[in-house]
Amino acid sequence: MKNKLFFQYSGSCFLLLFAFLSYLVKFYPSWLTTFDQTITHWVYHLHPGANSFFIWITKFGNPASVILLFLAILFLLVYGKLYTDAFWLSIGFIGISGLLNPLLKAFFMRERPTLEHLVIETSYSFPSGHAVTSMILYGSLLLLIPQFFRSKNLQIFFKVFLGLLIFLIGMSRIYLGVHFPSDIIGGYTLGLSWLLFSYPYYREERLKWKIKGKQN
Numbered sequence: 001m002k003n004k005l006f007f008q009y010s011g012s013c014f015l016l017l018f019a020f021l022s023y024l025v026k027f028y029p030s031w032l033t034t035f036d037q038t039i040t041h042w043v044y045h046l047h048p049g050a051n052s053f054f055i056w057i058t059k060f061g062n063p064a065s066v067i068l069l070f071l072a073i074l075f076l077l078v079y080g081k082l083y084t085d086a087f088w089l090s091i092g093f094i095g096i097s098g099l100l101n102p103l104l105k106a107f108f109m110r111e112r113p114t115l116e117h118l119v120i121e122t123s124y125s126f127p128s129g130h131a132v133t134s135m136i137l138y139g140s141l142l143l144l145i146p147q148f149f150r151s152k153n154l155q156i157f158f159k160v161f162l163g164l165l166i167f168l169i170g171m172s173r174i175y176l177g178v179h180f181p182s183d184i185i186g187g188y189t190l191g192l193s194w195l196l197f198s199y200p201y202y203r204e205e206r207l208k209w210k211i212k213g214k215q216n
Helices: 004-027 029-046 051-061 063-079 083-108 129-148 152-175 181-211
Strands: none
Touching: 004 029, 004 083, 004 181, 029 152, 029 181, 051 063, 051 129, 051 152, 063 083, 063 129, 083 129, 083 181, 129 152, 129 181, 152 181
16 A cells, blocks of 8 residues: 555554653643643633533534444445445444543543533543544544545545544533543544554555455
C-alpha cells in the first residue's frame, strides 16, 4: 500500500503522545492542571446557551448509540460481502473501545472533574470512552467512505461531517463537566494510533481477498 510508512510513522507519533500523556496522568497529574483549566474555561464560555446542543451531540458517543450503529454498519458490510472491512471495524470497536479502554480506565483510576455534571457518569475519567469510541467508529467510517460513495463530492462531504462529529463529541464531554481536556486528547490519540497502524494492513488484506474473489 502507498504511504504505508507515513501511516506507521503517524501512528507511532500518536501512540508516543498517548504514552507521554498517560505517564503524566498517572504520576504527575498536576502538570496538566493549567492546560486542562485553560481549555475548560474556554469551552465554558458557551454555558448555558449550548446545553441542549451538547447534551444531544454527546448521545452520538453513548454506548447504546454506538453499539446500535456498529451493528447496523457491520450488517451492511457483511451483506455487501465486504468481509475484511467488517473484520477491521470489529477489531477496533470491540478490542480497543470495548475491552482495552475500560482496562485503561481501571488502571489509571483518574477521578472526573469536580465541576457540575450535566449528564450522569460513574466510571473513571482517563482516557475518555466517548473520545476513543468516536475516533474508532466514526474514524473507521471516514476511512471506509470510498466503499460506500463513488462521488468525490459526497466523499469529501461525509469525511468533513464525520471529522466534525468526532471533534464535537469530544468537546461535549468537556462542556458537560465530565472530562478533562487531557482525557479527550488521550482518547483521541489512542484511537488514532490504532487506526493509523492498522489501516495499511487492512488495505493489504482487502486487496488480497478481492483478488482471490473472497469479497467485493
